[in-house]
Amino acid sequence: MKKLGFGTMRLPRLNPDDPASIDIEQFKKMADLFMERGFTYFDTAYPYHQECSEGAVKEAVVRRFSRDSFVLADKMPILRVTKTEDYQMYFDEQLRRCGVDYFDYYLLHNLGRDRYINTEKFGGFPFIEKLKRDGYVRNIGFSFHDDAQTLDRILTDHPEVDFVQLQINYLDWNSIAIESGKCYEVAQKHGKKVMVMEPVKGGALVKLPDAAIAKFNEFYAPMNNPALTPASLAIRYAASLSDVQIVLSGMSDLAQLDNNTTYMQDFKPLSEEEYKLVDDITEILGSTGTIQCTSCRYCTEVCPKNINIPEYFGLFNMHAVTGNKSNMYYERFSMNHGKASECIKCGLCEKNCPQHIEIRKKLENFAALYEQE
Template sequence: MERYLGEKIPKLGFGLMRLPQKDGQIDLEQTKAMVDRFLEEGFCYFDTAYGYGDGASEQAIKAALVDRYPRDRFLLATKLPAWAGAKTKEEAEQMLETSLQRTGAGHFDFYLLHNLGESRTHYFDDYDIWSFLAKKKEEGIIKHLGFSMHDKAEELDRILTAHPEMEFVQLQINYADWEDPAIESRKCYEVARKHGKPIIIMEPVKGGILADPSDQVLQLFQQEDPKASPSSWAIRFAASLDGVITVLSGMSNLEQMEDNLSYMKDFQPMTEREREITEKARKIFEAVPTVPCTSCAYCMKDCPASIAIYGTFQAINLYKTFENLEMAKGKYSWNTDGQGKAKASACIQCGRCEKVCPQHIHIREELKKAAAVLEG
């Protein structure tokens, strides 16, 4: 008898956001081969979204999975981003119908309100997507209803308190972010557990960063187990947590999939010794000097230029810690343009932000430094 929703689902899920590419398009033949291997080893959970590749991901999984296998052979999840261009309630609701048409799935085993938090949650409230999807669940189009989010624990607690009908949550959890004050992986995990919600884990390898960690972290892992890949440490850390439905890995080629299958097909939770090693790795990342921003946002309340101050510091700290400029610039673009905020270079040097910063950060100076790196 299951103790929680999804307990018996294999602990590795196929994230479909970063599918293999060929000539600028999704490589459908390699995607089919990956789907075949995934199912062959007994895994079944596939995760896509309305917005992945502007719909290309949903279309690809129709061709690679839905059209080629019986519907009861797999579990399919997708997501509705009411904040992504929907001008009316009807346009937001249409996203579900569009996903059904693209995938040909007939129903979704897991369906998510996509990326709640920050300035996005109100769209789901304004359009009453909660009630709309609850009705679709009653109709059988949705089997299990939940949401994903990349916000703080306090906001997660607020949403789960307001919407106890949500059956599960999808959270960014990995060992590097476990104690990060900007992400609060551990705190978010604990809030979900407090509310009795099982968890689908995304970004266990932090967008690929933890697959290629610093030399110091790599050496730490290799000394403990020369055969284990850095990704295996990250994914097994996440999969070893209690109350986890599955851990999504955004696999982009067969090599990544084979590596993941090698240690997840007979998954064994981490030992105490292995947990200690991942904690040492986390502390190595934590020791890198970064801007000591806690994302309190006091600095932004009276900023005349409407600069994404803490969003800028999130991005530059990502670069400082993991030395991945492409990833940092992507985060910077999302935190500025993606949120309707100005870039660091727009600072007019008024100094209002520094007067209210609890961490006493030299914000103007740090914004200059960040702009030189992230806008170059």
């Protein structure tokens, strides 16, 4: 199976302001080219495109290709599950929406420390394990947005899963907030194959700042290959990891799909020189007003309000670099911890900080960013 997967969360739209207005005819052309070039993996989920993605996959893929010619992944919407019986109800609906008798890959969607509690309570893992035993699913796993410690706990509790879907890209590899690298190492430790999501970080690694573009162009200009773009560098970075099975790309038009399938058709892992380029670009991206926190956690050892300072600073840095906020991560990082606004300005954290960061002021800035109405 080729390493590029077709993520159906950002399909072409007839109306840019209406996520449900999927351009089915363009999607069909995209699916045709994708399959023609030997790629087979399609990924959808219950809530994508205001619950229209699964039906679009049915129209563009399932009804037009033999079932054994493509691979389909779908996800249980665990956020909506309020009782054990809901699992079967949602799964049956997903089979109908997609028009299939089974899924090749099936995931518990967006598992983290908060949703793991209810997933355990309602029996989510036994449910998907039974689906596999009964032949409705061939591989079981979960998608994950949280820290490496939580991932290790889940995989320790549930060795029965076949794979895990992680957010991996070169900007998040050493991120205090996302911990892409650490999460990948946890998956390796447990012997799990990895599916990658957000390899271009929602487009942040496509539209690079001028200094980074200059570095990129200096390196690739002599090759005169239009397929080598900032997006291709990011996707190939993720695909170069040995235990990565699929890298998902949420392709929004035929041109993006054409480009991605061109350089991934005969995939070549990054060279040593390209890894050095990635380091240079990451350094440029990291110089845009970020907090130089090393996550030593000396601050949290003395904080009387148990504020999750390093993780909050990681989220602040992510916003500084990409302009994106992640309220989902803030909710998870503040679970059983004090919020940034609960800082009492005692100053103990700053006395304990080896980097001499003005933590109290930075927490004020973070609270203004994440806790304002």
